[in-house]
Amino acid sequence: MSKAIPSKARVVIVGGGVSGCSVAYHLTKLGWTDVVLLERKQLTSGTTWHAAGLIGQLRASQNMTRLAKYSADLYVKLEAETGIATGMRQNGSITVALTDERKEEIYRQASLARAFNVDVREITPVEVKEMYPHLNVSDVKAAVHLPLDGQCDPANIAMALAKGARQNGATIIEGVKVTAVHKKDGRVTGVTCEQNGETYTIETDNIVNAAGMWGRELGRMSGVTVPLHACEHFYIVTEAVPGLKQLPVLRVPDECAYYKEDAGKMLLGAFEPVAKPWGMEGIREDFCFDQLPEDFDHFAPILEKAVNRMPMLETAGIHTFFNGPESFTPDDRYYLGEAPEVKGYWVAAGYNSIGIVSSGGAGMALAQWMNDGEPPFDLWEVDIRRAQPFQKNRTYLKERVSETLGLLYADHFPYRQMATSRGVRRTPLHEHLKARGAVFGEVAGWERANWFAREGQEPEYRYSWKRQNWFENQCEEHLAVRNGVGFFDMTSFGKIRVEGRDVLPFLQRLCANQIDVEPGRIVYTQMLNARGGIESDLTATRLSETAFLLIVPGATLQRDLAWLRKHLQDEFVVITDVTAAESVLCIMGPKARDLLQKVSPNDFSNAAHPFGTAREIEIGMGLARAHRVTYVGELGWELYVSSDQAAHVFETVESAGADVGLKLCGIHTLDSCRIEKAYRHFGHDITDEDHVLEAGLGFAVKTGKGEFIGREAVLRKQEKGLKRRLVQFWLTDPEPLLFHNEAIVRDGKIVGTITSGNYGHYLGGAIGLGYVPCEGENEASMLASKYEIEIAGVRVRAEASLRPMHDPKAERVRF
Structure with missing residues (x-):
């Protein structure tokens, strides 16, 4: 006899594999009793039952390792709690x-x-x-x-989690297929399901898509992007x-x-x-074990x-x-969190063959996220908001997952680029740059020039843990930016137009810096959470009394749009993604002013166009909006050009640039210059778990302007003092390389990891950023310590600084 389907629930979890069972188990542990889990056939009948059950604790980041270790600990305890043998053995x-x-x-x-x-x-x-x-x-x-690694029985793990959830009040019903998810005013209101030919509707505010390889299709029914595909x-x-x-x-x-x-x-x-x-044609209806x-x-x-x-x-x-079959994602990382398209629509799917070791921790983290309204710690690595809408395209996914499965055991070389499903998003300058030797990388689907091959040089990566074949190319580009003038195509920047009658109070509430500036001013700011952690790192340019343009990293665009929309109250504000409307041509270096004066009649002097301002300019026969800002630590302008005029402006700049030594530069050089200047990068150096003051960004926080999200956390931190600080490191030996995740050693003890690293060609050695504990310490005592960086077991002496080692007073940026 089938179980009765309730008419209401606080949450409906769709999918009875280890992921869905873990979410149900952990929600009930938090006191959620009105939890319903629906499984289309039988528990574990999709992927869980045939998983290999390997429990490897070390993952690519601290928080992913934290979740894997949690899973291992949980699976050891589950048998005593539920009486179901989990087969968990820590056999190493x-x-x-x-x-x-x-x-x-x-x-x-x-x-x-x-x-x-x-x-x-x-x-x-x-x-x-x-x-x-x-x-x-x-x-x-x-x-x-x-x-302490090991192995387990995957099906029994799921069954133990399911039993634990039931013991704490969850309702788990097999043989029920969800056919629709209902929504109103942008949020979940209920689900329709079928059981034994009968149709039922459950009223609910929350749904969890834990449908595994069915997750993409379940998401598509609600307009939610869940890019995964079975292999x-x-x-x-x-x-x-x-x-x-x-x-x-x-x-x-x-x-x-x-x-x-x-x-x-x-x-x-x-x-x-x-x-x-x-x-590729879908999964047949009777698929079960x-x-x-x-x-x-x-x-x-x-x-x-x-x-x-x-x-x-x-x-x-x-x-x-x-x-x-198992489900794989375009970047080999699973999906967790609330979908940006629909409030109350949560995802826990796409585990890329590490579902057993991941699901214990992932279920715990998602349950806490749902309960508290924010993740328990930084989960950007697996956040569903990183998914791009185009990635649900099945042709794209079919090609990409043929590669991502194999990448699990491929050499994980730094800077390794995907080979499949390329060329989806291209800037108007793509062919121009390709003809000039550009070697492209891909971020959020955007093809971006990572470095430029010389005449006669093979325009391809040759991967290594040592200096790769583009190291000298990057050196030339880097020094051109420091000594002359470099050109970057940064069209992939996310561009969000926020406008309307209430735009100023809205952005004042979300941004930590003072946003009430005159039109034409650019404000560097963060959007914080209630803990003072950084949700977004951006510039806000005031275009008029009622309109701002926000510039964010291309990879975080969907996240940033979701954060803005989530916090929109009864305000008259319109939020529009205008990324594709404009290209961004960055002219950076000491000779940037000389170059721009050759191609434009406008005045680029400090008096007429100071740092932190945006002006409309004429350039060639076109128009652009010139933003005087920098991410490389030199004099420079970002030119925002209507996409239809971008090629013309590029050709104009390039033809005039020969006289001043203009050099085309790639993303690797942008990165090495910004790390040399100790500029932060969201997702590496700053995340929603990193307090804005400990990240060294207090200069962009104005507590005196009035209330904003995170203000109280900033005031508390100011009162109690910092527990850690972001430090810049320079290796005294010029040979070793830093990428990220190398161990920071202070006075012989490991205290943290490098959050981002590259080679500082101007300073003559590898440069990295990373957090160091500092509770109760002053600056002098921190810097008096002996620092080393452990690279593949070898410790290398490093100099540490709390100020940028390159141009600490930012004089080069403002001259």
Whole structure:
């Protein structure tokens, strides 16, 4: 007999895999009793039931590691709480490197693990053989052991979470398909579902899309973007192997393989370089605990290497050849949070084959987010608001996920660019820049020139953990910006027009800086949350009494739009994304004024056009709005040009630039210049978890202007003092490189990580930013310490500064 479907609920969770069950479990732990979970077929019948169940605690960032460690701890406790065996074993894991590049990568990961307080040690091939006697280690160059990693039974984990949720009051109903999500005035009001041919409607203010590989289609019904696509995922399970005892989980990423001993059998799984997307025509209605057709030809290259790696596989019979679908996203990171399109529409989906280790922590974090109205800590890495509307396109997704599955075990080189689904968003200057040697990267779908190849140089990346093939190109571009004049195409900036009768009080309430300035003034500001954390980093240009233009990073545009719209009350304000309307041509460097005076009759002197102002100018035969600001720490202007005139303005500037040494520059140079000047970057150096004062941005906060979101948190921090500060580091040895996530060592103890790093070609060494604890300390005592940065296990001496090492008084910006 089917369970009765209630007419009302505080939340309806759609999807009975480990993710949906975890959200239900954690909401009930927070006291939500009116929780309903609906599963179209049976619990775990989509992806969870056939997951490999690997529990690896170290992830790419501190908070993702925090969530993975939470999952591991939870799964250890669940059995005692619910009586359901979770199969959780902390038998450790080993990752081996077969190349010098992979050795560098896993040693960097080991340094990161130490910084995140994850138990880790580097081990020799001899030690690997002792721990894993079946393994051929003849060509193993290095290995890393994490003793608290492990494995579990995925289906039982989900069942235990479901039982825990039921014990705390949740209603879980199988055999119910959600057919519609209702909304009114931009927020969720209910869902319609079917059970045994009957239709029911549940009134609710919240829905959680935990529908796994059905998540994109469920989102599409409500106009919500959830870009994910299923791929085929393969593994084999051997017959029982005599004498096979418990072993650590083994990863051999150079052979795209992982190994797991389970009940005396060996499981071999693969993340092959080119995956097979699945379900292009949709997923059939009766899909439930289904397997996909075997494809031995596709798996054969993995198996061939595995037999060499673990010779016992040659004689062990294959008990199961398994092929099952899992959902993957365009950037290999899952989705969590409230969708920007509809209030009360939450997402927990797209786990990219790490759903078991992620779901415990993700369910906890989403439940707290729903309960408190804000995330418990910085979750931008997996925030659904990073998704771009165009990414729900199925052709785009099919191509991209064929690559992202394989990237899980590919070399994670710095600056690695996606190869598939490229060219979707191009600026009007794209072909011009391509013809001049531009090598493009992609952010939020935008093709951006990352560096420029010289005449005769191959315009492609050659990846490495050392100096890559564009290092000298970047040096030339960087020094051109410092000594002459550089040109950047920054059309990918997000551009938001905010206007209307109440625009000033609206932005005054959201922004920490003083926004009430005269038209033509540019204000650098942050939008804060109630904790004083940074939700957005932007410039606001006042265009008129009732109109402002906000400039934000291209990657955060959807997030920033959502934040603005979320806080719109009964005010007469219109918020419009105008990103595609204008191109942005940045002219930066000591000779920027000389160049602009050659192509425009306007006055670019300090008196006529001071720093922090915007003026309409004539340029060539066109018009532009020239913003005197900088993100590289030099004299310069950003030219906002109507997209139809952008090519003409570019050609005009380029032809005049030869006399003053104009150089085309890429994003890598923009980044190295801004880190050298200690300018912050949202998502790396500043997040919603970082207090604006501890980030060193107090100069952009005006508590005296009146109330604004976060003001009380700023005043409290001023009264109690800072607990940490963002510090700039310069490596005294000019050879090593910084990217991010290297460990900061103070007086012999790891105290944090580098939030962003690059090479400071003007200063002559690698430069990084990172937070250092400072409670009760003054500036002198902080700087009196000995600082080192640990890179792949090697500690390198670093100089530290609380002021920009390049032009600390900003004299070059304002001359």
